[in-house]
Amino acid sequence: AQTVTQSQPEMSVQEAETVTLSCTYDTSESDYYLFWYKQPPSRQMILVIRQEAYKQQNATENRFSVNFQKAAKSFSLKISDSQLGDAAMYFCAYRSGAAGNKLTFGGGTRVLVKP
Amino acid sequence: EPEVTQTPSHQVTQMGQEVILRCVPISNHLYFYWYRQILGQKVEFLVSFYNNEISEKSEIFDDQFSVERPDGSNFTLKIRSTKLEDSAMYFCASRQTGRGYTFGSGTRLTVV
Numbered sequence: 138a139q140t141v142t143q144s145q146p147e148m149s150v151q152e153a154e155t156v157t158l159s160c161t162y163d164t165s166e167s168d169y170y171l172f173w174y175k176q177p178p179s180r181q182m183i184l185v186i187r188q189e190a191y192k193q194q195n196a197t198e199n200r201f202s203v204n205f206q207k208a209a210k211s212f213s214l215k216i217s218d219s220q221l222g223d224a225a226m227y228f229c230a231y232r233s234g235a236a237g238n239k240l241t242f243g244g245g246t247r248v249l250v251k252p
Numbered sequence: 253e254p255e256v257t258q259t260p261s262h263q264v265t266q267m268g269q270e271v272i273l274r275c276v277p278i279s280n281h282l283y284f285y286w287y288r289q290i291l292g293q294k295v296e297f298l299v300s301f302y303n304n305e306i307s308e309k310s311e312i313f314d315d316q317f318s319v320e321r322p323d324g325s326n327f328t329l330k331i332r333s334t335k336l337e338d339s340a341m342y343f344c345a346s347r348q349t350g351r352g353y354t355f356g357s358g359t360r361l362t363v364v
């Protein structure tokens with residue numbers, strides 16, 4: 138079974154600075170998708186960014202970018218120019234590209250943004 | 253932008269009672285899911301539903317749980333006899349082929 142590990146329970150960042158959240162995963166598959174979700178205090182799950190494993194280019198969405206290292210099974214999220222609204226729980230998630238299409242989540246990283 | 257709608261937003265129920273959590277997925281989506289998140293813990297997969305049947309379920313999804321798509325628009329999760337440990341946030345999600353997931357806002361279930 139696939140597992141997703143987020144080793145940082147909490148990260149703190151100064152407003153306008155950059156923070157990087159780590160995520161590693163374990164899989165024997167070659168076809169899969171990776172996601173980062175943001176969960177603010179309202180507890181809604183909001184998609185931040187997604188990466189297809191077959192793409193070598195790292196995904197970018199405005200201030201959010203990933204560093205996808207397939208061989209190392211690492212998928213980190215970089216938040217640039219951090220804003221107060223970025224404060225939330227961030228979950229890394231994995232989805233197989235083959236049979237079964239559920240998301241497997243990591244344990245989450247809480248991001249605190251200091252003004 | 254289309255949304256996944258979940259009702260109620262918060263439900264309190266007595267232990268042993270049945271509850272039905274309701275979801276209206278995005279209309280042209282084909283895959284439907286339920287996840288749960290116990291407070292302070294990770295989001296856990298419960299069940300996926302495609303083509304009017306369960307396509308996968310987790311070990312959490314035992315005989316106390318069932319899902320239904322009764323009328324082609326609603327997607328419900330029923331817990332037959334609730335336990336204290338069923339207290340959690342329950343998320344419905346849907347997706348279209350080749351696309352990402354859209355989550356609802358969740359239903360907070362409190363079992364007392």
